[in-house]
Amino acid sequence: xxxxxxxxxxxxxxxxxxxxxxxxxxxxxxxxxxxxxxxxxxxxxxxxxxxxxxxxxxxxxxxxxxxxxxxxxxxxxxxxxxxxxxxxxxxxxxxxxxxxxxxxxxxxxxxxxxxxxxxxxxxxxxxxxxxxxxxxxxxxxxxxxxxxxxxxxxxxxxxxxxxxxxxxxxxxxxxxxxxxxxxxxxxxxxxxxxxxxxxxxxxxxxxxxxxxxxxxxxxxxxxxxxxxxxxxxxxxxxxxxxxxxxxxxxxxxxxxxxxxxxxxxxxxxxxxxxxxxxxxxxxxxxxxxxxxxxxxxxxxxxxxxxxxxxxxxxx
Amino acid sequence: xxxxxxxxxxxxxxxxxxxxxxxxxxxxxxxxxxxxxxxxxxxxxxxxxxxxxxxxxxxxxxxxxxxxxxxxxxxxxxxxxxxxxxxxxxxxxxxxxxxxxxxxxxxxxxxxxxxxxxxxxxxxxxxxxxxxxxxxxxxxxxxxxxxxxxxxxxxxxxxxxxxxxxxxxxxxxxxxxxxxxxxxxxxxxxxxxxxxxxxxxxxxxxxxxxxxxxxxxxxxxxxxxxxxxxxxxxxxxxxxxxxxxxxxxxxxxxxxxxxxxxxxxxxxxxxxxxxxxxxxxxxxxxxxxxxxxxxxxxxxxxxxxxxxxxxxxxxxxxxxxxxxxxxxxxxxxxxxxxxxxxxxxxxxxxxxxxxxxxxxxxxxxxxxxxxxxxxxxxxxxxxxxxxxxxxxxxxxxxxxxxxxxxxxxxxxxxxxxxxxxxxxxxxxxxxxxxxxxxxxxxxxxxxxxxxxxxxxxxxxxxxxxxxxxxxxxxxxxxxxxxxxxxxxxxxxxxxxxxxxxxxxxxxx
Numbered sequence: 001x002x003x004x005x006x007x008x009x010x011x012x013x014x015x016x017x018x019x020x021x022x023x024x025x026x027x028x029x030x031x032x033x034x035x036x037x038x039x040x041x042x043x044x045x046x047x048x049x050x051x052x053x054x055x056x057x058x059x060x061x062x063x064x065x066x067x068x069x070x071x072x073x074x075x076x077x078x079x080x081x082x083x084x085x086x087x088x089x090x091x092x093x094x095x096x097x098x099x100x101x102x103x104x105x106x107x108x109x110x111x112x113x114x115x116x117x118x119x120x121x122x123x124x125x126x127x128x129x130x131x132x133x134x135x136x137x138x139x140x141x142x143x144x145x146x147x148x149x150x151x152x153x154x155x156x157x158x159x160x161x162x163x164x165x166x167x168x169x170x171x172x173x174x175x176x177x178x179x180x181x182x183x184x185x186x187x188x189x190x191x192x193x194x195x196x197x198x199x200x201x202x203x204x205x206x207x208x209x210x211x212x213x214x215x216x217x218x219x220x221x222x223x224x225x226x227x228x229x230x231x232x233x234x235x236x237x238x239x240x241x242x243x244x245x246x247x248x249x250x251x252x253x254x255x256x257x258x259x260x261x262x263x264x265x266x267x268x269x270x271x272x273x274x275x276x277x278x279x280x281x282x283x284x285x286x287x288x289x290x291x292x293x294x295x296x297x298x299x300x301x302x303x304x305x306x307x308x309x310x311x312x313x314x315x
Numbered sequence: 316x317x318x319x320x321x322x323x324x325x326x327x328x329x330x331x332x333x334x335x336x337x338x339x340x341x342x343x344x345x346x347x348x349x350x351x352x353x354x355x356x357x358x359x360x361x362x363x364x365x366x367x368x369x370x371x372x373x374x375x376x377x378x379x380x381x382x383x384x385x386x387x388x389x390x391x392x393x394x395x396x397x398x399x400x401x402x403x404x405x406x407x408x409x410x411x412x413x414x415x416x417x418x419x420x421x422x423x424x425x426x427x428x429x430x431x432x433x434x435x436x437x438x439x440x441x442x443x444x445x446x447x448x449x450x451x452x453x454x455x456x457x458x459x460x461x462x463x464x465x466x467x468x469x470x471x472x473x474x475x476x477x478x479x480x481x482x483x484x485x486x487x488x489x490x491x492x493x494x495x496x497x498x499x500x501x502x503x504x505x506x507x508x509x510x511x512x513x514x515x516x517x518x519x520x521x522x523x524x525x526x527x528x529x530x531x532x533x534x535x536x537x538x539x540x541x542x543x544x545x546x547x548x549x550x551x552x553x554x555x556x557x558x559x560x561x562x563x564x565x566x567x568x569x570x571x572x573x574x575x576x577x578x579x580x581x582x583x584x585x586x587x588x589x590x591x592x593x594x595x596x597x598x599x600x601x602x603x604x605x606x607x608x609x610x611x612x613x614x615x616x617x618x619x620x621x622x623x624x625x626x627x628x629x630x631x632x633x634x635x636x637x638x639x640x641x642x643x644x645x646x647x648x649x650x651x652x653x654x655x656x657x658x659x660x661x662x663x664x665x666x667x668x669x670x671x672x673x674x675x676x677x678x679x680x681x682x683x684x685x686x687x688x689x690x691x692x693x694x695x696x697x698x699x700x701x702x703x704x705x706x707x708x709x710x711x712x713x714x715x716x717x718x719x720x721x722x723x724x725x726x727x728x729x730x731x732x733x734x735x736x737x738x739x740x741x742x743x744x745x746x747x748x749x750x751x752x753x754x755x756x757x758x759x760x761x762x763x764x765x766x767x768x769x770x771x772x773x774x775x776x777x778x779x780x781x782x783x784x785x786x787x788x789x790x791x792x793x794x795x796x797x798x799x800x801x802x803x804x805x806x807x808x809x810x811x812x813x814x815x816x817x818x819x820x821x822x823x
Contacts, residue, residue, distance in 0.1 A: 186683040193676055196665035203624060203654070203662045204677040204730065205644035264667045 016309045017258050020273040023302075027280050035287050045165060049233065051279040052167045053078070053243070055272060056226040058250040058257075059178045060219030062271045065254050066182070067195040067215055068263030069115060069122035074223040074250060076133025077107045078243030081227030083141040086148060086237045093152035100224050107133060108220025109213065116212035130247070137239035146237045157232030167229045174222065179268040188266075191215060195263025252278055252299065256306040278302070318381060320345045320508045321366065321397070321477050325375035328361050335361040337532040338375065343477060348499055348509040350519045350540060353529035353552055354749040359512055362529065363479055366510070367399050368392035380476070398475035400466050400483050408455030413437035415454050416469050444468055444498060460491040467498055478502055479510040482747060484518060489777070489810075490609070496522045514749065515776070516545055530554055553751060576600050577636070579769040580652065580738045582621060585630035590616045592793035594630070598738060598769035603760065605784030606773045607809045613793035614773040615657055618740040621771070622654035623647035634737060648677065651737030655727045655744060657773070659720075663727045666716035670708045671697045673715045673726050678733045700729035704759065721752025728759065738769045745779060757783060777806045789813060 015022075031038040057074045064071040081100040088096035107129060114125035148154065159166050182188040190211050194201040201208050223243070231237050255261060256277060257270030278299060285295040321343040328336040336358050343349050353359050364370045366377070368386030376383050379395055386392040389399075406415045413434045414421075421428045422436065437450035446464050454462060463483060470478050480499070484492045499522050502509050511523055519526070519540065526543060528536040528551045536543070536551050543551070578597040585594040594617050598604050606614045619625045621632055623644040632639045632652075640646040647653075656662035664673055674697050675682055682692040697711050704725040708718055715726055724744065731739065744760065745753045760783060764770050774780045780787060787799045789812040797812050799805075 184688055185686045186679045186688055187686060189672060189676075189679055189688060193665045193668060193672070196667050197661075197663075199661055200663050200665055201676075202644070203622075203656050205623070205648050206676070206679075207645075264665065 012309060012312050016306075017267075017270070019306075019309065020257050020270055020277055024273055024277050024280065027277065027284065031280070031284055035284060041163060045160075045163070045168075047276075047279060047283055048168045049165050050283075051275050052171045053226040053230045054246060054249045054253060054279070055171050055275040056174055056222050056229070057243075057246055058253040058271050058275050059174055059268065060222035061247070061250040062254045062257070062259050062266050062268060063178070063182070063191065063215045064122070064219050065195075065251070065259055065261060066191055066263055066266035067212055068198070068261075069195075069212070069215070070126065070251070070261075071111065071216065071219045072123065072126040072247045073107060073111055073129035073133055074219065074226075075243035075246040076130050076137065077104050077220050077223035078227035078230060078246065079137035079239040080104075080107065080133050080140070081224040082231045082237045082242045083137040083239040085153070085228060085231055086146040087140070089148070089150045089153065093150050093156075096150075096153075097228055100228050101221055104220040104222075104224025104227070105217050106220070107223075108217035111220070112213040112216030115216060116209040134239075141237065141239040143240060145240075148231065148235050148237060153228075153232045154235060156229070157235060167233060170225070170229060174225070175268060175272055182266045182268055187211065187214065192264060192266060195265070197264070249275075249278065252303055255310070256302060258306075258310070260310045261307075317344050317346065319343060319378070320380055322378040323362070323366065323372075323375065324378065326362070326365055326372045326377070327374040328365060328370060329373055335532050336365070336372075339529070339532070339534055341366075341527055341534070341537075343508045343510055345476070345506045345508050346503050347525055348503050348511055348523045350523035350526040351510055351512045351529065352514075352519065352526060352548070354751050357529040357552075357749075358532040359529055360481070361532075363399070363481055363510070363512065366392070366477075367397055367479060396474060396476035398470035398478045400463075400470050400478065400480045406454055406462060406466055406469070408453070410454060411451050412441070412448055412454055412457075412465055413450035415465055416440060416450070418469075440468055444501075445494060460487045463487060464491065464495065464498075467495060475507060477508045477510065479512075481512045482514065483511075484513060484515065487775075489775075492518065514747070514753075516548070519548075520545070528552055549750065579635055580621070580771070581633045581636075582617075583631045585617065585620050585632070586628045587616070587620065587625060588628060590625075590793050591620060591627070591630075594620075594790065594793065594795045596621075596771070596788055596795065598771055600737075600767045600769050601764050602786065603764050603770045603772055603784045605780040605787040605804075606771060606790060607777070607780055607787050608790035608813060612790040612813075614790055615742050616793070617790065618654055618742050618771060618773055619656075621647070621738075622652055622740055624654065648734060648736075651735075652740065653677075653731035653734055653736040653738070654740040655724075655731055655742065657742035657746070659723055659727055663730075664715050664723055667714060669712045670701070670706065670715050670718070670726055671711035674700060674711075674729045674733060677730055681734075696733050697729075700733060704729055704732075705755065719749070719752070721748035721756070724748055724752070724756060728756070732763075736768065738771070739763060741770065741772045743774055744772060745774070745776070777809055781806050781809060 037043055061071055061074065080103050084100050084103050085096050088099050111125045111129050114120040115122050156166050161169065190206045193206060194208055194211055198208065227242060230242050253274035254271050257274030258267040259265055259270065281298055282295045285298065286292065319342045323339055323341040325338045325340065326336055327338055339358065339362055341362065351359055351362070361370065365372050368389045368391050378384065384395065407418065416437050417433050422432045423429055434450050441448055441450060446468060448457065448461060454465065467483060484495055487495060496518060499509055499511065513519055523540045526538065526540040526548070527534055530552065576599045579600045580598040582594060582596040585591050591613050594613065596604065596617070606617060608614050616625055620627055623642055623646055627641045632641060634650040634652060637650070639650040639652065665676065671693065675693050678696065679688060682689055682696065701711065706725045706729065707722050715723060718726065741760065745756050748756065760770060760772065772780070772783055781804055784804065787804050787809055788795050789797045789799070789809060791813065799808050
């Protein structure tokens with residue numbers, strides 16, 4: 001095997017697994033050349049802060065996709081979380097945050113129950129929540145944009161330690177937790193096995209329903225966190241707009257990062273790479289005065305390329 | 316002698332530097348049934364894939380009807396007239412029998428599919444082949460055996476000059492095998508050349524005219540099958556001494572483990588709607604109990620019910636006298652009942668995970684502390700079983716889908732042995748694995764029984780069943796109808812029990 005290390009199959013698999021990092025490096029180099037002040041701390045911070053919500057949502061999405069599922073409801077769950085936050089800030093920031101998280105978990109429990117217990121297809125179950133969740137968020141908030149004045153929340157959106165924004169720190173911690181969860185825990189390994197061969201998992205008496213349920217709950221929780229951080233950064237609760245179409249960006253980040261839609265594999269760090277790559281592409285094009293529409297087309301091309309790579313490298 | 320219809324000349328194929336085919340010659344003539352045999356890894360599959368255009372040869376050439384050809388892909392080979400019937404049914408389960416027969420070449424009228432015409436020709440074709448199935452029926456509602464017959468019918472129906480059959484009988488019942496072999500002869504009479512791959516010696520001798528033996532990617536023998544007796548054929552395949560093969564016999568089971576102990580497993584009157592209708596079963600420690608019967612007689616359903624994978628309407632399962640909650644795989648495993656399922660690919664392996672992860676899959680909670688998997692404990696288990704079962708993998712991290720069928724089966728065994736079971740249920744433990752590994756698996760089953768495990772084995776291979784089991788319980792229509800023990804256990808006796816009124820069973 002070692003004699004001809006770089007056969008075509010291996011090359012494809014390598015590109016699938018590490019292509020996203022290579023693309024990132026190339027993009028950074030291009031930016032170093034063409035984008036003024038690319039390496040400036042300000043710019044780096046902006047990029048990092050902007051990518052946080054998508055990244056956090058994508059972490060949950062990666063787990064769901066690893067089970068051969070999909071979660072379209074994440075944007076709406078963000079909105080619900082955003083709608084709830086200002087209502088309970090009167091009791092203090094932490095109770096309000098806890099309630100937001102609870103709402104996210106309940107939303108995940110709902111779609112998880114539909115998927116795991118009732119046996120509804122994930123795309124249908126979470127589509128229902130995508131529609132209903134946004135509606136609920138608007139009902140809760142009366143469709144109003146509400147400014148946030150709570151100092152803790154404002155600090156969360158704006159503050160930083162040693163130059164690193166809190167939101168970015170939260171994202172980093174979550175990435176580490178999810179990576180450990182997938183790689184080192186019974187739950188993570190069972191999750192991957194269920195996505196790889198559900199029937200085999202059932203035959204091996206894995207707690208399939210419980211794992212699926214928890215996966216959707218985690219996705220809901222992560223979406224709720226993204227909703228809180230997004231609201232904090234905006235300094236306003238905007239349930240009608242927050243998280244709109246974020247499910248698509250999240251799926252893109254996951255797939256570009258090397259997690260196949262067919263399940264059985266979760267690449268957490270790859271997902272981070274995927275999210276950063278898509279963020280950087282948009283930023284690069286915008287900074288160099290290319291219209292957003294072009295950036296969207298470039299993103300589309302990258303998605304197609306990633307999916308093609310996965311199909312060809314999968315044996 | 317007729318001109319060859321398909322020839323391979325000096326075909327070579329390498330994968331990542333490993334030589335899979337080293338200059339293979341194969342000559343197939345019209346009207347002949349050509350057996351292609353060899354152990355797994357001998358190059359049979361690769362050769363078939365070259366013949367059917369899945370792979371292109373690195374060197375050498377293919378000649379079809381006298382002229383050199385190059386198939387860019389399977390459609391090319393099919394268009395030329397080379398049809399393939401695979402081991403696993405490669406049809407569309409959700410479509411009707413008729414649609415499957417005509418998939419891709421539907422009769423058309425005004426540019427639309429002419430369904431009435433299609434159903435009519437399908438019915439005619441099926442009748443011609445003696446397959447009693449409603450062409451309008453959805454394929455997946457049929458048994459695996461019948462589905463395989465449809466696959467063959469499909470190949471037969473197209474204007475194929477060469478039909479390649481890759482273990483077409485591995486999921487068929489004896490009676491269905493008869494029908495299939497009759498089909499193969501029909502094909503040969505129509506001057507179609509058949510390349511027939513099978514591990515089952517019986518079938519080869521019943522149906523094949525010529526044999527080509529592959530070993531380590533090269534042809535070690537080719538000639539009329541009649542000139543090579545069974546022992547000599549196996550010896551040629553394995554590259555072993557004839558005397559050695561004779562001594563070992565055709566299966567590696569040692570046979571007797573009679574014990575008088577209390578049963579470790581007892582099942583009473585297992586019932587479930589249409590599939591189980593009163594199955595009784597007792598297994599003592601150190602005993603191998605065979606489950607005989609036709610496809611659909613409830614063998615797989617019985618072991619699945621014992622393993623908690625099927626709900627039960629009534630009936631009780633006990634381990635060492637303690638009742639086991641029915642319908643819960645987790646409860647069964649806790650009680651010490653584990654099942655190595657029939658279809659490893661669908662029910663057993665997680666293909667894109669490693670050998671390591673597949674082995675520890677069921678044992679994960681035991682190898683974890685506070686939900687975190689202990690790498691050291693995991694490695695210890697994996698190492699132990701890879702050694703004990705002689706699992707051949709480049710490393711524990713190799714993807715399980717890259718292993719041969721025999722080694723995959725060993726991974727499945729390892730997964731369940733790692734749960735330290737009291738009762739081991741084996742559903743077709745040696746299906747589709749090659750002769751050498753088969754013997755190892757059989758020997759292992761013996762050893763496990765000797766160590767005091769109670770074993771229940773389902774096998775369609777009657778010889779294996781009879782050689783391996785101390786007792787055989789025969790099922791018919793989901794009911795245990797008789798029990799053979801000791802000297803009563805013979806192929807003829809099992810067949811007699813099964814055949815009592817088997818006529819009504821097949822195809823139902």
